[in-house]
Amino acid sequence: MGEQIKIFDTTLRDGEQSPGCSMNLQEKIQMAKQLELLKVDVIEAGFAIASQGDFISVKEIAKNVKNCTVASLARALPKDIDCAWEAVKYAEKPRIHTFIATSDIHMKYKLKMRPEEVLENAINMVKYAKKYCEDIEFSAEDATRSNPEFLARIFEKVIEAGATVINIPDTVGYTTPDEFYSLIKTIKEKVSNIHKAEISVHCHNDLGMAVANTIAAAKAGATQLECTINGIGERAGNAALEEIVMALNTRRDFFDLDCNIDTTQIMRSSKLLSTITGIHVQPNKAIVGANAFAHESGIHQHGVLNERSTYEIMTPESIGLSNNTMVLGKHSGRHAFEERLKMLGYTLSKEELDVAFKEFKDLADKKKVIYNRDIEAIITKDSTKIPKVYKLKRFIINSGNSITATASVMLKYNDVEIEDVSTGDGPVDAAFKAIEKIVDMELILEDYYLHSVTEGKDAQGEAIVKIRKDKRIYTGRGISTDVIEASIKAYVNAVNKMLYEIYSQEKEKNVS
Numbered sequence: 001m002g003e004q005i006k007i008f009d010t011t012l013r014d015g016e017q018s019p020g021c022s023m024n025l026q027e028k029i030q031m032a033k034q035l036e037l038l039k040v041d042v043i044e045a046g047f048a049i050a051s052q053g054d055f056i057s058v059k060e061i062a063k064n065v066k067n068c069t070v071a072s073l074a075r076a077l078p079k080d081i082d083c084a085w086e087a088v089k090y091a092e093k094p095r096i097h098t099f100i101a102t103s104d105i106h107m108k109y110k111l112k113m114r115p116e117e118v119l120e121n122a123i124n125m126v127k128y129a130k131k132y133c134e135d136i137e138f139s140a141e142d143a144t145r146s147n148p149e150f151l152a153r154i155f156e157k158v159i160e161a162g163a164t165v166i167n168i169p170d171t172v173g174y175t176t177p178d179e180f181y182s183l184i185k186t187i188k189e190k191v192s193n194i195h196k197a198e199i200s201v202h203c204h205n206d207l208g209m210a211v212a213n214t215i216a217a218a219k220a221g222a223t224q225l226e227c228t229i230n231g232i233g234e235r236a237g238n239a240a241l242e243e244i245v246m247a248l249n250t251r252r253d254f255f256d257l258d259c260n261i262d263t264t265q266i267m268r269s270s271k272l273l274s275t276i277t278g279i280h281v282q283p284n285k286a287i288v289g290a291n292a293f294a295h296e297s298g299i300h301q302h303g304v305l306n307e308r309s310t311y312e313i314m315t316p317e318s319i320g321l322s323n324n325t326m327v328l329g330k331h332s333g334r335h336a337f338e339e340r341l342k343m344l345g346y347t348l349s350k351e352e353l354d355v356a357f358k359e360f361k362d363l364a365d366k367k368k369v370i371y372n373r374d375i376e377a378i379i380t381k382d383s384t385k386i387p388k389v390y391k392l393k394r395f396i397i398n399s400g401n402s403i404t405a406t407a408s409v410m411l412k413y414n415d416v417e418i419e420d421v422s423t424g425d426g427p428v429d430a431a432f433k434a435i436e437k438i439v440d441m442e443l444i445l446e447d448y449y450l451h452s453v454t455e456g457k458d459a460q461g462e463a464i465v466k467i468r469k470d471k472r473i474y475t476g477r478g479i480s481t482d483v484i485e486a487s488i489k490a491y492v493n494a495v496n497k498m499l500y501e502i503y504s505q506e507k508e509k510n511v512s
């Protein structure tokens with residue numbers, strides 16, 4: 001067995017703070033539980049001081065996650081550290097992750113502090129955090145553009161002050177694999193007490209090298225790798241968890257490194273994140289893209305049919321992609337449906353199974369063959385159980401290329417039916433405007449797209465709608481074999497999420 005590497009997932013912090021990736025409390029808890037199933041070692045649950053919402057999310061994740069360390073980010077400031085501790089203290093294994101920038105450019109222009117002041121502050125804040133918590137991570141922001149001598153000094157001092165993990169971030173995605181490898185080696189050589197701390201790395205993808213840099217660092221001796229599902233994160237994103245893990249697994253012969261990740265949960269983690277955020281990965285994305293295991297050319301297909309390893313360096317099953325292509329249809333019974341769910345890794349309660357089976361039967365009436373992706377779309381559709389304040393009752397559309405589109409939409413608001421009519425630039429626009437009239441709120445449509453869940457003319461359409469109210473963006477999702485219905489459902493879902501968040505915030509204010 002090779003050296004054990006820890007996987008630190010920051011999907012819910014660095015990932016969540018990137019544009020279009022915001023999640024509500026229920027969604028963050030759901031994602032955290034999936035990360036627990038994936039067996040990451042550390043979940044960075046958020047930046048507790050950033051907002052009341054962030055604080056509550058970190059606190060709730062800390063209460064709900066049992067098997068992973070739960071960390072909160074904190075600037076090197078007492079008020080940040082107090083707040084981080086207040087949120088993570090409920091965790092079985094809490095961690096405070098504090099950071100300060102160490103590059104000349106950041107110290108001079110952002111912090112307006114001299115290196116000696118930064119050093120003193122880092123030491124003091126690690127000591128301050130240590131009063132609360134045994135496990136303290138210290139990050140030297142913009143480490144790859146910092147003076148290596150200064151970095152080594154600051155790391156030695158913070159380890160002396162009690163840091164258990166020192167993190168070396170490539171904050172702006174600037175380094176290269178060889179350079180980063182050397183930097184890690186230098187830190188290992190120059191920091192006399194380095195054996196007392198874990199060496200962590202955190203790479204951004206601005207030059208498309210985040211995964212390569214992370215892996216080079218692991219080869220040089222870093223033992224904690226920070227990453228996100230699907231590589232989401234600031235700007236071009238962070239190093240993608242699935243790519244790092246599968247590289248280590250597939251090339252164990254070269255790296256001789258092991259980690260705890262249950263790789264069969266990779267696909268589900270990736271899909272769950274896409275479902276929640278409405279941000280899908282590109283088809284050719286390594287590991288989790290739709291084409292990652294598709295063999296199109298005749299020569300490749302022939303090779304794979306004879307012997308899979310000719311063109312497959314890892315199996316689809318190893319990341320949790322099922323190879324069962326047997327389709328279900330309208331004659332499939334409850335037992336077959338239940339068996340398929342089990343095979344896909346879903347365990348539903350009896351009530352959830354009743355609902356899902358009914359939806360499956362309804363779909364089978366409209367669609368000849370039901371694929372695994374159809375079933376997953378049914379199961380994950382309402383996976384975050386936010387109250388359905390508004391429900392679609394019915395809609396009528398009148399549209400064509402020589403008339404103005406008109407939509408009449410009736411929603412149920414709790415038990416009251418409300419109907420309104422609007423014209424628009426096409427049927428979807430008209431329907432959205434009718435809904436806006438019903439909910440009586442000014443909403444901005446930030447993004448809308450539609451794609452088919454599977455191939456085939458009778459495929460289900462999945463609509464993703466992003467609406468903005470004030471500064472917050474809410475993502476809604478709807479599926480149906482009718483694309484207008486999918487779009488309306490997605491819009492209503494986004495409105496319900498918005499109302500749920502506003503209501504939760506009001507409730508929280510009244511309690512505190």
Ligand code: KIV
Pocket residue numbers: 014073099139140141142167169170171172202204
């Ligand atoms: O990119 C970065 O430097 C960070 C730190 C706060 C760890 O996200």
Ligand code: ZN
Pocket residue numbers: 014169171202204234
């Ligand atoms: Zn970062």
